[in-house]
């Protein structure tokens with residue numbers, strides 16, 4: 001058994017089990033109303049011990065879920081699950097300096113991941129709007145923004161496709177190049193505002 005308590009909790013309590021335990025109703029399709037945004041149709045799914053909201057992009061394991069629901073630190077969320085599920089891990093006191101450092105590192109990674117997910121969702125929306133403008137354009141009467149969208153459509157479609165289905169490495173590459181991506185999009189969206 002791993003000695004990293006985060007690892008142990010992740011192995012023993014899935015996000016789905018935690019969701020049930022803390023009062024989130026899961027329907028017969030395995031979906032739930034997301035507690036992290038104003039969800040009217042169940043947008044949250046569970047897989048491989050993790051949860052994911054397909055609407056707001058929230059995702060993580062059981063510890064992330066509990067922290068999202070109750071706030072506090074990762075360490076406190078870990079202790080809550082340890083206690084509520086009777087796991088008996090010796091983590092009732094303050095974390096050791098190493099455990100504290102690990103928890104902080106985890107929080108940083110998580111924050112970066114959250115920023116990436118937000119960026120990805122926004123960018124896909126904007127790309128889709130550009131592609132739609134290109135597809136719907138009246139070819140006899142093109143606005144400057146439609147002309148630009150048509151010219152760039154192939155590239156925009158490739159980017160949207162990568163952000164939806166690409167490998168993590170491909171997606172990360174676009175994230176690193178995000179200024180360039182934003183420039184392509186804004187050159188189209190900006191002219192549309194000038195219309």
Ligand SMILES: [Zn+2]
Pocket residue numbers: 034035036037039043053054055056057058
């Ligand atoms: Zn959500």
